[in-house]
Amino acid sequence: MxxxxxxxxxxxxxxxxxxxxxxxxxxxxxxxxxxxxxxxxxxxxxxxxxxxxxxHPAVLEALYDQLDKYLHVTVYGEFVQAPQVQLATKLLSVLPDPLNTVYFTNSGTEATEGAMKIAKKYTRRREIIAAEKAYHGSSQGALSLIGNPEYHRAYAPLLPEVKFIRYNAIEDIDRITSATAAVILEAVQGEAGVRVPDADYMQAIRRRCDETGTLLIFDEIQTGFGRTGELFAFMHYDIVPDILLLAKGMGGGMPIGAFIANKAVMDVITENPILGHITTFGGHPVSCAAALASLNVIVDNxxxxxxxxxxxxxxxxxxxxxxxxxxxxxxxxxxxxxxxxxxxxxxxxxxxxxxxxxxxxxxxxxxxxxxxxxxxxxxxxxxxxxxxxxxxxxxxxx
Missing domain, CATH: 3.90.1150.10 (Aspartate Aminotransferase, domain 1)
Incomplete structure (x- = not known):
């Protein structure tokens, strides 16, 4: 055997x-x-x-409780499911305005994909700027944002109109223009070997995005939920992103992710076409119950x-x-x-x-x-x- x-x-x-x-x-x-x-x-x-x-005992208790009620019931966004509603409400309570609408996914990669879609549709622009040595996931769209050509070659062609800047290099910021739909940055670069940016750099990025009408996407898939000593790492820099990406530490060990934005930005997926972004298992009720318990442990303790x-x-x-x-x-x-x-x-x-x-x-x-x-x-x-x-x-x- x-x-x-x-x-x-x-x-x-x-x-x-x-x-x-x-x-x-x-x-x-x-x-x-x-x-x-x-x-x-x-x-x-x-x-x-x-x-x-x-x-964690609190996560296990939440899992067992939800298992006794229901598992998957329908695609995301159609039925009112208490674990999703309660988790979204708790998340928004610990986040600043204008982050006021949550879309749940299965993973960080899916959060990246959703964020790219709403950024391009909301701004009606096509260019996305990412950082060299970035990592935002491995699906075709997210892979396009990885700032390492070695990971692109075998899977080309990837998304067009993706450009790269050096992380924490203020002199590159003028590459962000009125043609740029979004800049996506890790709050701390993880796979580059934990590169912590200067607060001045992040604040300059925020100002430049405001000047050009560009959305700022912060990837907090690794840094979120207390990892850096703040609940979310953007809080170290005294700025707020337009779109926030979460996953990994979110679910207390269960698979879940999210992208969070202002309702005006998020609502672009509701029409032209209807169901502009859909997922079957995103926001699974068991994962949401676990994530709520995990967030409560982090905050309450x-x-x-x-x-x-x-x-x-x-x-x-x-x-x-x-x-x-x-x-x-x-x-x-x-x-x-x-x-x-x-x-x-x-x-x-x-x-x-x-x-x-x-x-x-x-x-x-x-x-x-x-x-x-x-x-x-x-x-x-x-x-x-x-x-x-x-x-x-x-x-x-x-």
Missing amino acids: LSNRQLFLLNTAQTSHSPRLIEIERAEGVYLYGPNGEKYIDLVSGFAVSNIGHR RLTEGVEQKAEAFRRYLQHPAIREIRGLGLMLCLQMDSFTQVERISRYCAENGVIIDWFLHCDTALRIAPPLTINDEEIRTACQVIRDGITYAQQSG
């Missing part, structure tokens, strides 16, 4: 030639557990998904208030001469190393010794650290010791 690992390699699509092949039997809090007693501290959070930890202190603990415990730089905002951190060989060895050593870390799509010389916001000091100290040992191991084996 074949093992799960063998069946995984045989029957499921592979995204690389060297998958981790770590089998997970269960998860709880900041820990993942394997079938043979393995125990791992999860410093990746399912890629910024499990912000309140795995299987003030989880953002401990983020910076925990980030400083990582910086304090991760002192090692081989680390070139620690970049980040809140619990979205990056350890800059010298080479991918180092990063791969460190990552493998950590996994073998009970700590899950990873690297970045556009920056494979750095290590990703994005633990659940609920991680405590003892867990941080333990994980950092393993990482330091892994760095030493990588040096000795090099």
Whole structure:
């Protein structure tokens, strides 16, 4: 009889030639557990998904409660479903004006796609500007916004009239013109290796968009829901985007995303043509119930208030001469190393010794650290010791 690992390699699509092949039997809090007693501290959070930890009791309770009522009933936007209504109401209560209308999706990529559509239709323009080394998803439209030609070539042609600027480069801002429908930026560039912009830059982008009638789309798919120490990272910059993209940490472990805009912008999908943007499973009632519970945990327990202190603990415990730089905002951190060989060895050593870390799509010389916001000091100290040992191991084996 074949093992799960063998069946995984045989029957499921592979995204690389060297998958981790770590089998997970269960998860709880900041820990993942394997079938043979393995125990791992999860410093990746399912890629910024499990912000309140795995299987939080409040999320489980919300899931069980909704399972007893109904699952999918119809396509999004037709029936009044309490989990969707309650989640949208709660989200808008913690967001500033003019963000006052929510469209729920299944994922961050779908949120990106919806945002591009409403931006182009509302402005009646076609050009979209994104940033070099950006990542906004992998569908054809979202892929067009990835600022790395290596990921375009195999899938060309992609969307026309997409242009790129350098992230955090004020001198590029004049490329935004009255022909630009939208500028889409990550609030912190994630897959580029956690690049935190200057507040002055973001404010200048906001002003330029206002001057040219361009919509500003903020991708907070990785940064949202407390990851950076604010509920949403745009709050660090004292600006408000026209369209906000959310996913990952939104659902407490369940798949869900959203794009949020002013009603005047969002309403363009209601006519010419009617049903201008539709989804069957977007805003699934079970995912919405989980997302509402997760958001309530973050807000009611003030989880953002401990983020910076925990980030400083990582910086304090991760002192090692081989680390070139620690970049980040809140619990979205990056350890800059010298080479991918180092990063791969460190990552493998950590996994073998009970700590899950990873690297970045556009920056494979750095290590990703994005633990659940609920991680405590003892867990941080333990994980950092393993990482330091892994760095030493990588040096000795090099």
